[in-house]
Amino acid sequence: MKVSSCYTPHVNIFQETRFGSEEARVFLQNCNSFNQLKQIHSRIIRFGLTHDQLLIRKLCQISSSYGKINYATLVFDQLNDPDTFTWNVMIRTYNTTGSPKKALFLFNEMLCNGFLPDKFTYPFVLNACIASDFIDFGRVTHGLSIKMGFWSDVYVQNNMMNLYFKCGKNVNDGCKVFDKMRVRNVVSWTTAIAGLIACGKLDTAREIFEKMPSKDVVSWSAMIDGYVKCDQPIKAFDLFKRMLVDNVRPNEFTLVSLIKGCTDLGSLKLGRRMHDFALKNGFELGPFLGTALIDMYSKCGSLDDAVKVFGLMQVRNLATWNTMITSFGVHGYRNEVLAVFEEMVKANVVPDVITFVGVLSACVQMKSLEEGQKYFTLMTEHYGITPILEHYTCMVDLYTRANELNEICAFGDTISASTKANHNVAELLQESKLTCVDEMEKLIHKHCRDYDLSDLVLDHSATPTQPNFIGSIQIAS
DNA sequence: ATAGGGTTAG
Numbered sequence: 001m002k003v004s005s006c007y008t009p010h011v012n013i014f015q016e017t018r019f020g021s022e023e024a025r026v027f028l029q030n031c032n033s034f035n036q037l038k039q040i041h042s043r044i045i046r047f048g049l050t051h052d053q054l055l056i057r058k059l060c061q062i063s064s065s066y067g068k069i070n071y072a073t074l075v076f077d078q079l080n081d082p083d084t085f086t087w088n089v090m091i092r093t094y095n096t097t098g099s100p101k102k103a104l105f106l107f108n109e110m111l112c113n114g115f116l117p118d119k120f121t122y123p124f125v126l127n128a129c130i131a132s133d134f135i136d137f138g139r140v141t142h143g144l145s146i147k148m149g150f151w152s153d154v155y156v157q158n159n160m161m162n163l164y165f166k167c168g169k170n171v172n173d174g175c176k177v178f179d180k181m182r183v184r185n186v187v188s189w190t191t192a193i194a195g196l197i198a199c200g201k202l203d204t205a206r207e208i209f210e211k212m213p214s215k216d217v218v219s220w221s222a223m224i225d226g227y228v229k230c231d232q233p234i235k236a237f238d239l240f241k242r243m244l245v246d247n248v249r250p251n252e253f254t255l256v257s258l259i260k261g262c263t264d265l266g267s268l269k270l271g272r273r274m275h276d277f278a279l280k281n282g283f284e285l286g287p288f289l290g291t292a293l294i295d296m297y298s299k300c301g302s303l304d305d306a307v308k309v310f311g312l313m314q315v316r317n318l319a320t321w322n323t324m325i326t327s328f329g330v331h332g333y334r335n336e337v338l339a340v341f342e343e344m345v346k347a348n349v350v351p352d353v354i355t356f357v358g359v360l361s362a363c364v365q366m367k368s369l370e371e372g373q374k375y376f377t378l379m380t381e382h383y384g385i386t387p388i389l390e391h392y393t394c395m396v397d398l399y400t401r402a403n404e405l406n407e408i409c410a411f412g413d414t415i416s417a418s419t420k421a422n423h424n425v426a427e428l429l430q431e432s433k434l435t436c437v438d439e440m441e442k443l444i445h446k447h448c449r450d451y452d453l454s455d456l457v458l459d460h461s462a463t464p465t466q467p468n469f470i471g472s473i474q475i476a477s
Numbered sequence: 478a479t480a481g482g483g484t485t486a487g
């Protein structure tokens with residue numbers, strides 16, 4: 001046995017014996033992982049360099065950039081004199097790690113300690129206000145930004161507009177901000193369009209869209225998605241065709257909206273067409289695109305294709321699993337529902353309320369009280385999920401079949417206590433009958449027309465690496 | 478270092 005080939009010497013990134021502020025700075029500059037950062041940090045402590053505020057600030061900033069908010073907070077607390085940049089970094093990281101309220105607390109602390117925000121601080125803070133649904137905090141910030149002279153910054157104004165549209169659902173205030181802006185960029189226009197679409201002002205949004213001096217993918221996608229959301233998929237596809245003519249390359253967002261439009265139309269033909277478009281143009285089957293396709297195929301009647309897409313997906317998220325589970329359920333494949341559920345658990349994906357609606361419904365289809373009880377207990381005790389009306393409805397169904405009167409009565413009390421008066425169980429049950437395939441088909445024929453994209457000519461030889469690949473798509477005249 | 482658009486639901 002050759003010992004030498006097995007022996008790998010321990011690699012130490014710190015070869016120098018001397019480790020001063022200068023060396024630490026260089027190491028931090030070249031640091032490219034959180035683990036390395038921790039090693040450098042421990043060196044800094046061991047060599048007594050913690051008095052160097054610049055080093056500590058850098059440590060804080062870099063750990064933030066890795067999203068390690070707890071670590072960053074510990075470091076931040078050791079700073080005697082954090083600069084505005086570092087405050088900003090901390091506020092942003094609290095936002096991106098899902099604690100927008102803490103971001104606002106930090107902003108408050110920043111002001112109390114006499115630190116002045118700069119033009120970067122406001123966008124972070126406004127985002128935190130939106131995420132926390134704190135419109136009043138946002139208004140105060142608005143006033144502050146004016147007092148401090150940062151009002152004219154486009155970033156500040158765009159975020160302000162977003163606050164009023166999104167958080168306050170306040171069309172007037174949002175539009176006021178937009179009107180008052182002297183300089184607008186694509187984001188300003190798109191924010192206004194998206195804001196108006198939430199508030200239901202689709203026509204006004206379209207007017208602004210047409211006035212836009214230059215539109216990018218996001219602007220087109222926002223408008224397209226608006227039509228899909230407002231139940232006007234045909235208009236969405238018309239816009240999509242115009243977008244291609246304008247040589248704007250669609251992205252995953254655009255396609256997901258359009259596929260949703262196919263689902264709403266119930267058009268398998270158009271859905272396949274969009275899938276084909278995605279494949280031919282080299283789109284990856286990411287969790288959003290894939291999930292939208294699974295849902296489309298399932299609801300348009302082709303469970304086989306839904307399963308195929310699911311099988312091809314490299315990255316799946318919770319919605320992907322839920323959609324597959326629900327799809328099997330709707331099509332009556334209860335054993336598959338449970339199989340997919342077990343696979344999901346094995347893949348370490350934590351199920352949620354929706355997952356168990358699918359799972360318990362499958363138990364009802366199997367008429368298996370035993371399975372139902374098993375999963376109900378798993379849901380409440382192992383996953384700590386509070387049951388919703390749909391879960392109770394399944395359990396009542398199972399207990400009724402088994403003639404377990406005591407259980408039914410117990411559930412009856414729970415349901416009465418936990419649901420609002422306007423929840424009508426009978427209505428829900430009535431609606432659920434629509435999932436029977438015959439009814440679905442009737443509905444589709446009644447309400448949906450097959451929209452044809454045959455005038456859209458796709459060049460199959462186009463490859464995603466060609467930057468101007470859209471140029472190969474023509475609209476036949 | 479900052480901003481706008483997306484999928485699932487008995």
